[in-house]
Amino acid sequence: MHPLVFSKPPSTQTTVMISISQQLNGTQLPWDVTKEPNPCLWQGVACSRSNNSSIISLSLSGFGLSSSDFLSEVCRIDSLQSLNLSNNNLKSISDGFFNGCREIDGLKVLDFSRNRLVGPLPAFRNFVGLEFLDLSFNSLTGEINSQLSQLVSLKCLNLIFNEFSGSVPTQLGKSFVLEQLQLSTNKFHGEIPVEVLKYKNLALIDLSDNNLTGSIPEAIGNLSKLQLLLLSSNHLSGEIPKLISNISTLQRFEANQNNFVGEVPVGIKRYIKILDLSYNNLHGLIPSDLLSQSSLQHVDLSYNLLRGTIPERMSSRSLVRLKLGSNSLSGSIPAKLATFQNLVYLDLENNSLSGSIPPELGACQNLLLLNLAQNDITGTLPVELGHLTKLQVMNLQQNKLGGQIPPEIAQLESLETLNISWNNFTGPIPSSISNLKRLANMSLQCNNLVGSIPATLGDLNFLLELNLGGNQLSGTIGVLGIGICVWIGGAGDWITERRNNDGGAFRFRWELGRLLQGNVGG
Template identity: 50%
Template sequence: MSRYAHMAFSFSFFFIIFISFIIPLAFSQLPPQNQIDIIKTISKNISSSSWKTANQNPCFWEGVTCTGNSITGISLSKLGISSTGILTDLCKIDSLQSVDVSNNQISGNPDGFLNDCGKLTGLKVLNISMNRLTGPLPTFSGFPVLESLDLSYNSLSGVIDFQLDGLVSLKNLDLSKNSFGGSVPTRLGKNPGLQKLQLSNNKFSGPFPEKLLNYPNLTLLDLSVNKLSGSIPTTLGNFTNLQTLILSSNNLDGEIPQSLSRMTNLSRFSANLNRFNGAIPPGLTQYLNILDLSYNSLAGLIPVDLLSPPNLQSVDLMKNLLEGEIPTNISSNLLRLRLSENSLNGSIPSSIGKLQGLTYLELEGNKLTGSIPLELENCVKLTLLNLASNWLQGPLPKGLGKLLQLVVLKLSGNQFTGEIPPEISQFTNLSTIDLSRNFLTGNIPSGITSLGWLSILNLGCNNLNGSIPASISGSFSLLEIQLGRNMLGGDIPRMPSSLQIALNLSNNHFSGPIPSTLSSLTSLEVLDLSNNQFTGEVPTFLVQLGSLNRLLLSNNNLSGTLPRFHTWTTVESDGNSDLKAPTPNPSPSPTIVSRIPSPRWKINPIILVAIAAVVGVAIHTVVVAAIVLKVSRRPYRVDKNRGSEENLHQLNDGHLSTADRIHRSNINFRKAIKSVYDPLMF
């Protein structure tokens, strides 16, 4: 009994000791009363219920940081704040070191607020990004220890000159995504220790500002999406501490300076979407992780050492004038290689098979010859393989079936022969497969049509025969099917009701009545049944397909009277000698066009960009979304000689619409484009 009594006494003793320490500690953490009064007043003026302020001690409120018994940090991001009065109240807390009011609805010019906050002797971080600030950049006075200033994603404008002169401790400055103009500012406070400068997405113009060399400690310099012109000065190589240099989307020209190869700390250099010309200097990538020089006019050979440095992870040289062969010495750590749309020749190096971490390989639109190297099957992490529009030939290797993570496979516009290997049906993540414009033969493997995530199936312009696999009816992710210009026949199976963009069965050997199973395609926008052997009347259920923009029935054996379609539906029915035009009436008649069909299809980038975004969301990964950003060239794959397509469709509030704006597409292409971001977050 005494044993239990002893245990009870010990527990009570330690509990009293614990309480005696905790209670004073809890009360000692209370901020001064004036700070409590200020922050409670602020909480009453914020209507958002998402700010958790139930605790009696503000130090335990969400977004509030205390050091000792003083409030030193406040984050009020995403609370719907619109009043600048709240900002003025914040600056009355004299112990503040960090203020974050980003992603709110604060409007106007923050002059008064900044005058109050400038008196805070300890404020180091000020973030007012993603609001609705307007007018010129205010003059900053005070702020003796301010190190980080973020005013990005507002609507500030005007020229930046002396407004930042008073900042003596500034290390990080972000003014991106505003409407500032004039030359790039070079008076950025009196602290030569400035480390990060982000001025992207403004309207700065003129040459590259060499006076930025007055800030030798810069590690990040982002001047992208402005209107800078002229060449890059060779003195840029003197930024020995620079780690990230982004000059994308300007009007810069001239050659890439050799001096950049001496920047030993530079890990990322992005200068895409400019007008650079000349050759790529050797040694440029010896210290880099990421290089993007796409969409320029660079010419000559790819330096033999460009792809070999071991730290290199991503190289993008697409859309230039490069020629010669792809270097064979390639870093095994490379994750992304984009060389599309140049004039490269020779074969695909077998050394690519060493890149077991490679996720993107894009070689589209060159003059590459030979076959797909068997070693490519070792790149088991590939999610995008794009070898389209080259001169590659031979059978499709069965080893492609080992690339189980593939999401996009584009081999169109080559000279591949033989049958489609059934191993392709093992790509359970596949969303886009484009084998069109080759010389493939045999049947369509049934496994392809049963892939659960498949959105785009393009096998057009080959020599495929047999029938369409019945399993295609279960492909509920399919948005577009292109099987035109083959030798397919037999019964047309039920098509998935998910189809939206196009169903193209033209230039095949289908016969008999147009199947009633097509009536379920209520979201379909283009249906091409031309150049087959269909007979009987045009079924009236086609009129009920309310999303249909184009119906192509030319060159069949149809008869009877053509039904009257919606005014937004363009019907092509020439080449059916027994088919009569609909009876005219006073109301506006449907658009019935007589055109000579032809054997090829083109596509608008808008359509497939939208598909890319839909696919990306469908497979729950941003990596997939950007893969299909650039897959083809016109809204509908209409045959090359079919005639002019201009003015048939236009963007109407983000949706493709008919020229008279009567009918809109189901897909919001503008929203889809905005949702596509670089999958590797480079």
């Protein structure tokens, strides 16, 4: 293939670009007209491929620009289609930009994100071709009324991470072609206006992290192209509209950290990939077919008032996260969870689950987190869990597990946190536990463990916290890491490793009989 060769842009555009380079002299802009006279070959400049190349795109992102006065010159480039000024230090957009660039009918993309813009949102008059406007990650304030109403071609509006207040804006272009509305992390209040739902092409609505109240309008179900609906971290209430289940395009629905009541809508799983309704007041049963959708990837219903059992109908090969903790679920842990071969996070803590841990969970070999804490689980620790070589966190505390700690636990080579405290485990601590080289936190307290503390615990170089109290252990411990907190007795018997003046590790040799509160000295 022959290399792409651009002819020079029209002489008027070349003159403009030279003027801009002179105005921006002293910034991080790497333009040097003496080395390269063709602006089409300058960094951040794109030209059309016609015989008489015209400048169509200008990207000045990340060049440390602090003044926008040069924009009046930019607006003389009447062929401009895209202008990217993101990641700079601009505090305002000059009047010269609005007076000049609004006449460029072909200008489709404006990106002023990640600057230091302050004050109210400027009025965008004309700009008839503008399709994409990004002012995110600035410090813009005030209400949004009619400043954007004349943007007849606007498809994507991104205003996240600003300080806008007032109601959610509804005048977002006369032609109603808006596809993406991103308003998260502002100070909008009031209810979600029904008027915003008249934009029938909306595929993305992000109103998360505001101060919105009231309920979700029933008309949300009429948005037949909606793919992402993000409403988390507001003060929304009422029931979740059942019509949401009719949106066949909806792939991601997040409404966590609100005050929703009622039940999880039946049928919502049909098309969804990511569902997060955590931290609400939802009650009732988990829909029996919720986990049977083949494309389901993430379900978080934790911190609600859900009851009943975990659904047995499971067929999703894509599920990565399942979080049902802090509800009132009962019954046993389904062995069919093993069908989720790609499961990474399984969190069922703080329920009333009973029965034993299914040994089939050992087949979920992609698990990073297994949290079954604070339930009524009985039986022994299945040796099959030793197959979870990627597991980083195992939280099984505050159950009724018993028997000995299986030596297979030493196969969990990636484990960083092991908490099996407040159970009924018996027998010794396996000496092979020192094979868990990445272990940072080990909590074995308040069981019925006996025997000597393995001296090889001193080989755990990353260990930061060791809890052994409330057992019948004896023995000594050699050198441990710097900064480690150790609990071997009652509440308050914390010992913290520290450095000597010479910087070496201070050697602890505990004779546990001298700290006899729950452990017995040997």
